[in-house]
Amino acid sequence: MSLSVMPLEMNNLIGPIPAAMWNLTNLTLLYPNNNKLSRPIPQEIGMLRSLVDLQLHKKNILGPILCSIKNLVNLTTLYLNNNKFSGPIPQEIRMLRSFVDLMLSMNNFSGPIPCSIKNLVNLTTLYPDNNKLSRPIPQEIGMLRTHPSRKWNVKVVDLQWNNFSGPIPCSIKNLINLTTLYLDNNKLSRPIPQEIGMLRSLIDLMLSRNNFLGPIPQEIEMLRSLVDLDLSENFSGSIPALIKNLVNLTTLHLFSSKLSGSIPQEIGMLSKLSGSIPQEIGMLGSLVDLELFESNFSGSIPASIKNLLSRNELTDHLPHNICCGGLFVNFTAFGNHLTGLIPNSLKSCTSLFRVRLERDQLYGNMSKDFGIYPKLDYINLSDNKMYEIHQRNIVRLYGFYSHPQHSFLVYEFLEGGSLQKILSSDQQTSEFGWIKRANVVKDVTDALCHMHYDCSPPIVHGDISNKNVLLDSEYVAHISDFGSASLLNPNSSNWTSFAGTFRYAAPDYGSRQDSSTQTSSQLQP
Structure with missing residues (x-):
C-alpha cells in the first residue's frame, strides 16, 4: 500500500495495534498517541522501514522495546513517553543513526544507558527521565558532539528522576551546544567535574537531590548564559562570590544544603532574579538580614517567612513600612529583642488576621498606632514596653478588640x-x-x-x-x-x-x- 501518513491521535481507540498496520511499508508518520491502545509492541514493527516519525506516547503500552526496532533506520523522532515500557534500552539503538529526538520519559526502563548511544550523532534531544535507569552515566554520552556534516548537536539531556550513581562524566565538556542539563533526583556523587564550566551555552542546570561532595565548583561562574540553577540538597562549604557573574540568572535554588558561612554580598548583583519567593525561605532559621528590594519578585509573601521573625535574637526597630502595602495577613515577630515604636504602617494594614508581637521591647500608643481590623482574630502585644507601666497606681491593660462596629479596651477590674x-x-x-x-x-x-x-x-x-x-x-x-x-x-x-x-x-x-x-x-x- 502507498499510505504514508497515519495520524490517529486524540481518539478513544482501544485494544492492541492491529496486525495489518505493519504491512504499511511506505508509512513515514505514525501517530496513534493519546488513545487507549495497549498490549506490547510486536516484532513486526521492524517492517515499517520507511518510518521517519513514530509517536506512541500517552498510552498503556507494556513490555520492552524490541530488537526489531533496529530496522527503522530512517527514524528521526521516537516518542515512547508516558507508557508502561520496561526492561533495558536495547543496544540495537545504535543502528538508528538518524535519530534527532528520543523521548523515553515516564516509563519503567531499567539498567544502564547503553554505550552504543555514542552512534546517535544526529541526536538533538535525549529524554530518558523518570525511569528506573541506573549505573554510572557512560562517558560515551560526551560523544554526542557536533558531527562534521551538522550545524548543531545535542541541546537537551534530561536524566532526572532515575537511579544513576557515580560521577558526572568528564566527557560532558564536549556537549558545547547543550542548553538544558537535568541531573536532579539521582544518586550521583563525587565532586562536580571542573569540565562543567565548558558548557557555555547552558541555560538550565538542575543538580539537586544527589550526593555530590565538596563545595560548589568555582567553574559554575563560567556559565554566563544560565537562567535557572538548582543546587539544592547538595554540597558543603560557602557560596562562591563569583556567582555574581551569572548575570542572566532568574532562579537560584540552594535550600536544604550543607552550605555554611555568610551569603556573599555579590549575590545582590543578580538583578534578574524573579518569580515568587519560595516557601523554603522559612527554613533559613539563622538568617539575620534579608533584603529583597528592587527585584522582580511577584506573587504573595510566603507564610513561612514568619519562621524568620519569631523566637530569634532579632534586634533594633521594625521597619516603618513592614506592612508591605497593607497586604499582611499574619504578622508574627514575638520573642525577640525588637525595640522602638510600633510601625505606623500597621494602622493601614486592614487585612491583618493574627498579630503576635509579645515578649519584645516595643512601645507605642495603642489608640494611634493601631487601626480598624475587620478580619482580626487574635492579637498579642503582652510583655512589651507599652505594658511595662507596671506601677501599682496605673491600671493594667490586658488587650483590646477592634471592629468596624465595636471597639473596646480590656483593663483589670477595680471594685471601687x-x-x-x-x-x-x-x-x-x-x-x-x-x-x-x-x-x-x-x-x-x-x-x-x-x-x-x-x-x-x-x-x-x-x-x-x-x-x-x-x-x-x-x-x-x-x-x-x-x-x-x-x-x-x-x-x-x-x-x-x-x-x-x-x-x-x-x-x-x-x-x-x-x-x-x-x-x-x-x-x-
Missing part, C-alpha cells in the same frame, strides 16, 4: 469604681474621709511621676480627671483611660491639639499646644 462616682454619691462621700482623699492624691502623683520620669520616652496622660481615676476595694487609686496619652520626644517640641476634659485640663492649653510633663501633671479639684 471611679473617683467621679464616689464624689457624686452622698453616702460614699461621707465614707471617703480626708485621709483617703490625701492617699488618692498621693497615688495619682506617684503614677504621674512614674510616667514622666521613669518611662522612656516619657508618657503624658493628657486627661487626668476624676472619671479616669479608679479605686480598688482598699481605696488605692489607679490612673486609667490613656486614649489622649502621647509619648514625648525629649529632644524636640511636642505639639498636640486640645485633648482632655474641660475644667480638668491644664491652663497651659489656653495659650499654647505643646505638651510637657508639667502640663500633664496638674490635677484640678
Whole structure:
C-alpha cells in the first residue's frame, strides 16, 4: 500500500495495534498517541522501514522495546513517553543513526544507558527521565558532539528522576551546544567535574537531590548564559562570590544544603532574579538580614517567612513600612529583642488576621498606632514596653478588640469604681474621709511621676480627671483611660491639639499646644 501518513491521535481507540498496520511499508508518520491502545509492541514493527516519525506516547503500552526496532533506520523522532515500557534500552539503538529526538520519559526502563548511544550523532534531544535507569552515566554520552556534516548537536539531556550513581562524566565538556542539563533526583556523587564550566551555552542546570561532595565548583561562574540553577540538597562549604557573574540568572535554588558561612554580598548583583519567593525561605532559621528590594519578585509573601521573625535574637526597630502595602495577613515577630515604636504602617494594614508581637521591647500608643481590623482574630502585644507601666497606681491593660462596629479596651477590674462616682454619691462621700482623699492624691502623683520620669520616652496622660481615676476595694487609686496619652520626644517640641476634659485640663492649653510633663501633671479639684 502507498499510505504514508497515519495520524490517529486524540481518539478513544482501544485494544492492541492491529496486525495489518505493519504491512504499511511506505508509512513515514505514525501517530496513534493519546488513545487507549495497549498490549506490547510486536516484532513486526521492524517492517515499517520507511518510518521517519513514530509517536506512541500517552498510552498503556507494556513490555520492552524490541530488537526489531533496529530496522527503522530512517527514524528521526521516537516518542515512547508516558507508557508502561520496561526492561533495558536495547543496544540495537545504535543502528538508528538518524535519530534527532528520543523521548523515553515516564516509563519503567531499567539498567544502564547503553554505550552504543555514542552512534546517535544526529541526536538533538535525549529524554530518558523518570525511569528506573541506573549505573554510572557512560562517558560515551560526551560523544554526542557536533558531527562534521551538522550545524548543531545535542541541546537537551534530561536524566532526572532515575537511579544513576557515580560521577558526572568528564566527557560532558564536549556537549558545547547543550542548553538544558537535568541531573536532579539521582544518586550521583563525587565532586562536580571542573569540565562543567565548558558548557557555555547552558541555560538550565538542575543538580539537586544527589550526593555530590565538596563545595560548589568555582567553574559554575563560567556559565554566563544560565537562567535557572538548582543546587539544592547538595554540597558543603560557602557560596562562591563569583556567582555574581551569572548575570542572566532568574532562579537560584540552594535550600536544604550543607552550605555554611555568610551569603556573599555579590549575590545582590543578580538583578534578574524573579518569580515568587519560595516557601523554603522559612527554613533559613539563622538568617539575620534579608533584603529583597528592587527585584522582580511577584506573587504573595510566603507564610513561612514568619519562621524568620519569631523566637530569634532579632534586634533594633521594625521597619516603618513592614506592612508591605497593607497586604499582611499574619504578622508574627514575638520573642525577640525588637525595640522602638510600633510601625505606623500597621494602622493601614486592614487585612491583618493574627498579630503576635509579645515578649519584645516595643512601645507605642495603642489608640494611634493601631487601626480598624475587620478580619482580626487574635492579637498579642503582652510583655512589651507599652505594658511595662507596671506601677501599682496605673491600671493594667490586658488587650483590646477592634471592629468596624465595636471597639473596646480590656483593663483589670477595680471594685471601687471611679473617683467621679464616689464624689457624686452622698453616702460614699461621707465614707471617703480626708485621709483617703490625701492617699488618692498621693497615688495619682506617684503614677504621674512614674510616667514622666521613669518611662522612656516619657508618657503624658493628657486627661487626668476624676472619671479616669479608679479605686480598688482598699481605696488605692489607679490612673486609667490613656486614649489622649502621647509619648514625648525629649529632644524636640511636642505639639498636640486640645485633648482632655474641660475644667480638668491644664491652663497651659489656653495659650499654647505643646505638651510637657508639667502640663500633664496638674490635677484640678
